[in-house]
Amino acid sequence: xxxxxxxxxxxxxxxxxxxxxxxxxxxxxxxxxxxxxxxxxxxxxxxxxxxxxxxxxxxxxxxxxxxxxxxxxxxxxxxxxxxxxxxxxxxxxxxxxxxxxxxxxxxxxxxxxxxxxxxxxxxxxxxxxxxxxxxxxxxxxxxxxxxxxxxxxxxxxxxxxxxxxxxxxxxxxxxxxxxxxxxxxxxxxxxxxxx
Numbered sequence: 001x002x003x004x005x006x007x008x009x010x011x012x013x014x015x016x017x018x019x020x021x022x023x024x025x026x027x028x029x030x031x032x033x034x035x036x037x038x039x040x041x042x043x044x045x046x047x048x049x050x051x052x053x054x055x056x057x058x059x060x061x062x063x064x065x066x067x068x069x070x071x072x073x074x075x076x077x078x079x080x081x082x083x084x085x086x087x088x089x090x091x092x093x094x095x096x097x098x099x100x101x102x103x104x105x106x107x108x109x110x111x112x113x114x115x116x117x118x119x120x121x122x123x124x125x126x127x128x129x130x131x132x133x134x135x136x137x138x139x140x141x142x143x144x145x146x147x148x149x150x151x152x153x154x155x156x157x158x159x160x161x162x163x164x165x166x167x168x169x170x171x172x173x174x175x176x177x178x179x180x181x182x183x184x185x186x187x188x189x190x191x192x193x194x195x
Contacts, residue, residue: 005039005046006063013086014182014192017171021186022046024090029067032078036062037088044188048088066172070095070113075124080172080179081106087172087179091186092157096121096141097170099195100132104178107136114142125154138195140170140183155183155195170195 009016023045029035036051051062065086068078080087080099089097089111096114101107110128112121121141128137129151143156158166167186172179182192 005041006061009039009063013173018192020046021188022048024048032068034083035067037065068109068111070111072113074113076111078109080109085174089170092168094142098128098139099181100128100137102135104136107179138181140195
């Protein structure tokens with residue numbers, strides 16, 4: 001059982017995210033999709049697991065959320081709209097996360113894994129900024145991937161190498177039919193920063 005984590009999360013998602021760090025077990029979510037998720041406390045962190053794979057007590061409720069995978073050396077994309085109220089993606093350690101669309105109610109979320117370098121990230125940033133200028137977009141990537149872009153909608157985190165990284169979590173939440181995206185350091189008590 002999830003020890004009440006799902007209920008705590010659903011009662012105040014932002015506070016729950018500030019007070020916890022999440023991780024995803026390998027191969028738990030094999031596709032970009034909407035899942036019934038269980039927030040399971042394990043070894044001082046919250047593990048995202050498939051709700052239907054676990055036994056639950058009466059009254060337990062899943063967290064219905066989009067999950068955007070990180071695929072080595074690939075661009076992973078997912079349409080995000082009214083199918084769920086939350087979005088999770090694996091921790092960023094050199095990768096890029098972005099959302100873009102005609103407005104903030106119906107967006108595409110992107111996780112660009114950069115194991116082979118930063119050129120793929122820079123190309124995707126340039127494409128998003130060109131195609132969605134004047135519309136909705138938010139981008140979070142490592143500072144060394146983009147240099148000194150001057151753009152209110154591009155945020156960066158520190159990343160020198162995998163051993164010396166500002167490990168960053170991204171969390172999305174739909175409220176009043178609008179998507180809001182937050183980032184935080186992968187540390188308990190680290191505040192959420194709206195993207």
